[in-house]
Amino acid sequence: MKIISTNTAKPTTITWNGKEVVTGIYKKPTDSPIYLGKSDVRHDTVTDRKHHGGEFKACYLFSKDHYDYWKDLYPNLEWNWGMFGENLTVEGLNEEQIHIGDIYKVGDALVQITQPREPCYKFGYKFGSQDALKQFIDHGYSGTYVRVLEEGNVKIGDEFELVEKRKNSLSTRAFFNLLFSKNKDENLIKMIENNDAIPQKKRDKLKAFVEKNK
Secondary structure, three states: OEEEEEEEOOOEEEEEOOEEEEEOOOOEEOOOOEEEOOOOEOOOOOOOOOOOOOHHHOEEEEEHHHHHHHHHHOOOOOOOOOOOOOOEEEEOOOOOOOEOOOEEEEOOEEEEEEEEOOOOHHHHHHHOOOHHHHHHHHHOOOOEEEEEEEOEEEOOOOEOEEEEOOOOOOEHHHHHHHHHOOOOOHHHHHHHOOOOOOOHHHHHHHHHHHHHOO
16 A cells, blocks of 8 residues: 555635535645644644544545546546545555554554544535435445554655554454444454444444344
């Protein structure tokens, strides 16, 4: 996996349901390295701290390999790297091959795979249709958030070196599908119930599903 673009955003105001909302989804490529901090990317815009930023969503990665799929669906959009709100556009990122809890060295930083991106109305707004949310879910390739274990700069051309593989964990794609599945597989939930790369609140919610359906 290799970084092909580093992206940050300035605050952008949109109107949603008659109200003005400030968002950081409109990311643009940068010409210089970016610094991955423990709670966010330095000089990036994170406006909704309830759903973005923080320990388990410090930085968002999306795969270059999925861009063509989306360009075919939305050919009239103005396309550039960072289109999905990702801080790092990564060549070779495959959600079926990275697993929750895996640790990678990239640039000067050490990062851990945490959780897939769950799309919200801002994603649909940017793509010009709320249908994009269901399309994103159905496609199943979500990109991933990472926890920053060691802060540092990353730049275009930096490659991800696997430092630690989490055993008996779900792939990012399997976890994404689990989150949106109506009939959740209890065996899959048990595989990640003690995985500390996932926020405790999310693990508790999934474990509650198991208890409810016993």
